[in-house]
Amino acid sequence: MALYTPDRSQYPAKKADGTLDIDxxxxxxxxxxxxxxxxxxxxxxxxxxxxxxxxxxEGKTHVGYLHRxxxxxxxRRSFIQCFPIVCRICVPEPxxxxxxxxxxxxxxxxxxxxxxxxxxxxxxxxxGRINSYLMYLGGQAGxxxxxxxxxxxxxARDLMLDRFEEMTGARIYHMFILPGxxxxxxxxxxxxxxxxxxxxxxxxxxxxHDVMFHNAVFKKRTVGQGVIDPAWxxxxxxxxxxxxxxxxxxDVRRDQPYLVYRELEFxxxxxxxxxxxxxxxxxxRDLLMSVDLIRQILAxxxxxxxxxxxxxxMLHWKIPRGETYVRGECSRGEYGYYLVTDGSxxxxxVNVRGPxxxxxxxLLERMIVNINISxxxxxxxxxxxxxxxxxx
Amino acid sequence: MEQELKPELQIRKVKGPDxxxxxxxxxxxxxxxxxxxxxxxxxxQIVEDFFNWAxxxxxxxxxxxxxCGAIEMRPLMTPRFDAYRYGxxxxxxxxxANLLVISGYLSVKTLKRxxxxxxxxxxxxxxxxxxxxxxxxxxxxxSYNTIKRLDDYMPVDLYIVGCxxxxxxxxxxxxxxxxxxxxxxxxxxxxxxxxxxxYKSNQKRVIHDWDMPDYSW
Amino acid sequence: xxxxxxxxxxxxxxxxxxxxxxxxxxxxxxxxxxxxTLLHLRDREGYTHxxxxxAVDWLEEDLFQLTYLLSNRSTGCDIGLRVKFPxxxxxxxxxxxxxxxxxxxxxxxxxxxxxxxxxxPRLHEEFILEGWNDIPxxxxxxxxxxxxxxxxxxxxxxxxHDPEQHMKQQLYPDGA
Numbered sequence: 001m002a003l004y005t006p007d008r009s010q011y012p013a014k015k016a017d018g019t020l021d022i023d024x025x026x027x028x029x030x031x032x033x034x035x036x037x038x039x040x041x042x043x044x045x046x047x048x049x050x051x052x053x054x055x056x057x058e059g060k061t062h063v064g065y066l067h068r069x070x071x072x073x074x075x076r077r078s079f080i081q082c083f084p085i086v087c088r089i090c091v092p093e094p095x096x097x098x099x100x101x102x103x104x105x106x107x108x109x110x111x112x113x114x115x116x117x118x119x120x121x122x123x124x125x126x127x128g129r130i131n132s133y134l135m136y137l138g139g140q141a142g143x144x145x146x147x148x149x150x151x152x153x154x155x156a157r158d159l160m161l162d163r164f165e166e167m168t169g170a171r172i173y174h175m176f177i178l179p180g181x182x183x184x185x186x187x188x189x190x191x192x193x194x195x196x197x198x199x200x201x202x203x204x205x206x207x208x209h210d211v212m213f214h215n216a217v218f219k220k221r222t223v224g225q226g227v228i229d230p231a232w233x234x235x236x237x238x239x240x241x242x243x244x245x246x247x248x249x250x251d252v253r254r255d256q257p258y259l260v261y262r263e264l265e266f267x268x269x270x271x272x273x274x275x276x277x278x279x280x281x282x283x284x285r286d287l288l289m290s291v292d293l294i295r296q297i298l299a300x301x302x303x304x305x306x307x308x309x310x311x312x313x314m315l316h317w318k319i320p321r322g323e324t325y326v327r328g329e330c331s332r333g334e335y336g337y338y339l340v341t342d343g344s345x346x347x348x349x350v351n352v353r354g355p356x357x358x359x360x361x362x363l364l365e366r367m368i369v370n371i372n373i374s375x376x377x378x379x380x381x382x383x384x385x386x387x388x389x390x391x392x
Numbered sequence: 393m394e395q396e397l398k399p400e401l402q403i404r405k406v407k408g409p410d411x412x413x414x415x416x417x418x419x420x421x422x423x424x425x426x427x428x429x430x431x432x433x434x435x436x437q438i439v440e441d442f443f444n445w446a447x448x449x450x451x452x453x454x455x456x457x458x459x460c461g462a463i464e465m466r467p468l469m470t471p472r473f474d475a476y477r478y479g480x481x482x483x484x485x486x487x488x489a490n491l492l493v494i495s496g497y498l499s500v501k502t503l504k505r506x507x508x509x510x511x512x513x514x515x516x517x518x519x520x521x522x523x524x525x526x527x528x529x530x531x532x533x534x535s536y537n538t539i540k541r542l543d544d545y546m547p548v549d550l551y552i553v554g555c556x557x558x559x560x561x562x563x564x565x566x567x568x569x570x571x572x573x574x575x576x577x578x579x580x581x582x583x584x585x586x587x588x589x590x591y592k593s594n595q596k597r598v599i600h601d602w603d604m605p606d607y608s609w
Numbered sequence: 610x611x612x613x614x615x616x617x618x619x620x621x622x623x624x625x626x627x628x629x630x631x632x633x634x635x636x637x638x639x640x641x642x643x644x645x646t647l648l649h650l651r652d653r654e655g656y657t658h659x660x661x662x663x664a665v666d667w668l669e670e671d672l673f674q675l676t677y678l679l680s681n682r683s684t685g686c687d688i689g690l691r692v693k694f695p696x697x698x699x700x701x702x703x704x705x706x707x708x709x710x711x712x713x714x715x716x717x718x719x720x721x722x723x724x725x726x727x728x729x730p731r732l733h734e735e736f737i738l739e740g741w742n743d744i745p746x747x748x749x750x751x752x753x754x755x756x757x758x759x760x761x762x763x764x765x766x767x768x769x770h771d772p773e774q775h776m777k778q779q780l781y782p783d784g785a
Binding site: 528 | 738739740741742743746751753756757760761762763764767769
Binding site: 019063064067069071072073075076107234235236237239250255256315322323324325327334336338340348349351353357358361362363366391 | 627629630632633635657658659660661663664665666676678682685687689708709710712713730735736737738739746747749751753754773776
């Protein structure tokens with residue numbers, strides 16, 4: 001693997017404390033804000049670029065535009081009142097918040113969610129993963145000027161949203177996985193409609209593969225660009241497809257199987273070149289793997305049985321003192337909830353560990369140096385960051 | 393509450409590429425320092441009606457996803473919902489847009505940017521508040537970092553309820569906005585100019601580090 | 610997990626192990642021994658992945674708790690190190706040189722809890738909040754509802770119900 005080693009000889013010197021000695025008055029450097037109101041940014045965040053010519057010499061990520069203080073709000077809501085607000089932490093893939101919160105609460109209160117509910121949870125999480133990847137592919141192509149891919153993937157995502165809608169009643173915020181189990185079973189005829197949707201997605205993905213991954217411009221601008229050194233994985237806490245594209249098969253579904261992933265057949269998708277192209281390709285193949293997993297889940301899941309465990313009265317539900325951490329593999333990497341309880345009816349502390357937290361801050365600031373301004377958007381999108389899970 | 397300005401906002405001498413030194417005052421608006429004024433309608437009602445009809449058929453939305461509602465804007469741009477057939481399209485810069493969709497809750501930090509974006513848009517301009525959190529805080533009614541009523545800070549012509557509103561609701565909302573515009577009732581920009589001091593005092597009450605000109609064209 | 614705890618106890622004065630799950634344990638570490646313990650776990654025991662670093666505010670005991678959660682991918686085990694120290698003039702040793710990504714966590718803790726990490730890069734820059742003028746918001750003694758009431762106007766007509774009272778009235782009107 002050829003790693004890109006930037007030539008820093010003509011760029012600003014480092015001061016004693018490690019920061020760059022950038023003299024804005026010299027006229028050599030220019031401050032450029034990309035975001036929050038900018039088409040080439042992933043959601044509502046911004047990158048403060050210092051550029052020399054058209055090369056970036058320093059980038060600082062600024063977040064907080066979407067901060068609502070969830071971790072504080074949850075401290076003054078009872079355990080069941082937290083359930084409808086957690087999904088709002090991450091918009092494109094909200095189900096992981098519901099799952100991680102439910103699993104953390106179950107872990108501390110000793111509730112065992114029923115077998116059938118676990119299958120339902122795995123199904124909805126894989127559906128959400130497909131949605132998230134479809135959005136990503138559209139964004140990644142859009143960042144390089146391939147607008148049509150976004151049209152196709154949004155169409156395919158809409159089909160999946162329809163399945164969500166008939167299953168949960170909502171398009172975006174499903175509020176389906178509640179502590180103890182899930183809200184409902186599958187509607188009649190769901191399997192057949194799901195199969196049609198999956199086929200449509202597969203055919204869309206074939207088109208995407210032909211048009212996006214064989215596109216000369218896309219290849220020219222992404223191959224060898226934005227390389228993550230495998231040695232950075234532990235330093236920067238890189239997880240998920242970003243790590244898998246670097247050749248490390250880091251996948252919570254395989255490393256610490258949760259829900260029903262022990263009973264499903266799959267191998268983590270890995271790539272080797274660790275550039276933007278490989279990361280897109282890993283996500284495309286991971287999407288197809290999710291399609292396969294949904295088929296396996298629908299074939300193997302039990303069709304009868306309880307959907308929710310016996311729960312204590314929601315109004316007087318108190319959980320003894322304890323702390324736990326639960327994680328799952330979402331489309332960006334490891335999603336985790338750290339929950340501390342103190343014996344009262346309210347969580348003492350909830351901490352959401354979103355994968356974007358490390359990817360978009362420390363890792364992006366390291367990778368953004370010495371690339372062209374026009375590639376910043378492609379690089380940011382290729383890390384697949386969602387700002388709301390950074391600042392909650 | 394005087395805070396020291398960030399280094400890039402302070403008045404400084406800059407040497408251009410041609411070697412000439414000049415002074416830059418980043419917070420000064422070099423183009424226009426005038427405050428907004430009320431724009432009166434045309435002299436004859438029928439001309440004003442014609443203008444309003446034309447305005448209602450070109451709603452250009454600023455592509456600024458301020459909150460989670462922005463995720464339902466993407467399906468609107470694709471053939472399934474296809475807002476383009478109603479003359480609605482998305483623009484990347486406030487200079488080209490005349491409709492600001494506040495898509496969900498606004499944290500104080502975003503409010504500052506949203507106000508700037510709104511002021512940079514050309515009149516006549518409209519604001520649509522999307523989702524229950526713009527109306528009364530919604531889910532975040534007790535949050536310390538989100539504003540509760542959008543109409544305290546900028547003039548809202550229309551609210552679309554829901555958490556989050558479906559694409560169909562957005563389309564219906566935009567159709568309602570068109571009716572308001574045709575009836576000459578969407579006078580948000582003029583309202584902003586009339587009650588400018590009230591809006592500014594509200595904005596400055598929540599935005600504690602105010603480091604921008606009062607009105608940015 | 611237990612074997613690891615015994616190995617660690619030979620080296621460092623650790624507290625008891627709380628085994629939440631077979632693959633997840635929490636252990637209390639004195640603040641002075643945090644860095645050697647982290648280094649030992651990272652370099653000798655294979656706990657190379659810093660999952661998260663966060664704080665818990667135990668207001669009643671006047672303590673802050675920092676949790677350093679480390680993960681070992683080959684064994685699939687996680688260990689959480691708890692460090693407790695007083696809330697007044699709270700400060701802790703920075704670990705940004707062990708994991709560069711810790712600097713981000715420490716910036717957040719500095720802003721949201723007011724815990725100081727001397728030496729951590731860009732620690733005093735604003736991270737999430739902008740122009741904040743109150744006590745750090747994640748502290749337990751910060752009342753978010755009071756702050757919201759004082760700073761933002763509510764739209765009149767909003768009704769809120771205590772869920773317990775409301776359900777009693779709705780479901781059991783005759784007081785059953």
